[in-house]
Amino acid sequence: MGFLSATQSISRYHILDTFDTEPMEQVRNGLIQHAIPKMENEYEEISAGWTPFESPYLPDFNKFSFVFGSYFLFSLRIDKKTIPAKLVHKQMAIEIEKKKADSGRDFISKNEKSEIKETIMDVLMHKMPSIPNVYDVLWDYDAKTLFLLTTQKAANEFFETIFFKSFQLKPVRLFPYTLVETKSAFSSAQKDRILTLTPLHFSR
Amino acid sequence: MLDIATAYNKYSFLGNEFLTWLWFMVETGQDITQAIESRDPVSLDIGNSLVLENSLGDKAREKITIKGDQAGLEEGTTALKKGAKVTEINLICKLGPEEEYHFTLKGDSFNITGLKTPAAAGDGSDDEIEGRIIEKALLLFRITQVIDTLFFTFLKQRTDDDWKHKGFDPMRTWIYND
Numbered sequence: 254m255g256f257l258s259a260t261q262s263i264s265r266y267h268i269l270d271t272f273d274t275e276p277m278e279q280v281r282n283g284l285i286q287h288a289i290p291k292m293e294n295e296y297e298e299i300s301a302g303w304t305p306f307e308s309p310y311l312p313d314f315n316k317f318s319f320v321f322g323s324y325f326l327f328s329l330r331i332d333k334k335t336i337p338a339k340l341v342h343k344q345m346a347i348e349i350e351k352k353k354a355d356s357g358r359d360f361i362s363k364n365e366k367s368e369i370k371e372t373i374m375d376v377l378m379h380k381m382p383s384i385p386n387v388y389d390v391l392w393d394y395d396a397k398t399l400f401l402l403t404t405q406k407a408a409n410e411f412f413e414t415i416f417f418k419s420f421q422l423k424p425v426r427l428f429p430y431t432l433v434e435t436k437s438a439f440s441s442a443q444k445d446r447i448l449t450l451t452p453l454h455f456s457r
Numbered sequence: 458m459l460d461i462a463t464a465y466n467k468y469s470f471l472g473n474e475f476l477t478w479l480w481f482m483v484e485t486g487q488d489i490t491q492a493i494e495s496r497d498p499v500s501l502d503i504g505n506s507l508v509l510e511n512s513l514g515d516k517a518r519e520k521i522t523i524k525g526d527q528a529g530l531e532e533g534t535t536a537l538k539k540g541a542k543v544t545e546i547n548l549i550c551k552l553g554p555e556e557e558y559h560f561t562l563k564g565d566s567f568n569i570t571g572l573k574t575p576a577a578a579g580d581g582s583d584d585e586i587e588g589r590i591i592e593k594a595l596l597l598f599r600i601t602q603v604i605d606t607l608f609f610t611f612l613k614q615r616t617d618d619d620w621k622h623k624g625f626d627p628m629r630t631w632i633y634n635d
């Protein structure tokens with residue numbers, strides 16, 4: 254479990270807005286509605302959704318909790334099928350030779366190659382199992398602060414999309430500018446002053 | 458708020474200047490507890506890596522990476538003299554007498570990597586999992602609060618009227634070892 258492992262990587266978010274009523278129920282509904290499907294879709298290259306922290310491979314929010322003290326903790330699972338390029342090359346070579354032998358020609362056209370590749374990709378995509386990646390999400394709802402336990406750009410993008418779809422709350426990445434805007438106690442005048450700063454030059 | 462992507466690029470320099478200031482604070486033995494007006498003692502040390510970048514005009518950049526447990530940081534100050542800023546720093550932060558955190562902080566994104574917190578108590582049994590989770594969450598929020606407080610302290614100094622006298626000049630003196 255990433256969250257309890259010895260080291261963590263964290264990207265931080267500020268959550269704009271709050272629910273009108275019953276945050277716990279709203280979060281539960283969002284998690285259930287956008288939970289990762291229990292059965293893998295054989296033809297989908299990427300599948301993503303929520304899963305309980307304590308049960309990343311059996312996404313059952315009725316059985317496992319997402320509430321720990323005053324925090325919400327759950328996981329984002331992204332299942333991805335990756336077809337190795339070398340495998341595609343191998344299958345292409347075999348199929349091209351077969352096509353040549355069947356047609357009695359020494360060459361095949363560009364269009365025929367594209368068709369062969371498309372068929373090979375379909376077959377391999379169907380056969381290939383998805384590789385799951387699990388990223389934990391720690392949410393302090395009252396503080397409007399959330400940690401995604403990864404700094405991988407693709408995972409961040411998936412997270413931002415699925416989080417908004419699930420809860421209709423916008424997650425804003427925290428970096429220097431957004432930290433000042435959302436988490437500081439600076440007055441408007443101080444913020445204006447910060448935002449007019451220009452880079453320092455120490456060189457002589 | 459500004460467009461997020463625009464703001465990210467426009468103000469990433471503030472994060473890099475903050476990391477450079479942190480290095481200055483550590484190297485010149487400044488009192489971190491006092492700087493952030495903390496009730497509990499807070500101390501910082503440079504860990505085992507430091508990355509600096511220097512813009513060379515257009516889109517060219519010079520990157521200096523210093524790694525190793527006992528690495529000398531002289532190349533880093535040389536790079537600062539040439540106009541580089543710290544873009545990534547590995548820090549050891551001690552909170553109070555017992556809590557020690559190790560982590561790497563990036564200036565532009567404020568991403569935290571390789572974070573090691575003090576060990577959460579418990580024997581790992583299922584009964585204790587909720588307690589371990591809550592404790593771990595508290596540790597993660599505690600260290601990010603310290604980082605934020607340090608950042609806001611830097612920004613407060615940076616926008617003070619006496620920044621040149623109390624901030625910029627001492628940093629330049631440290632860089633040039635005057």
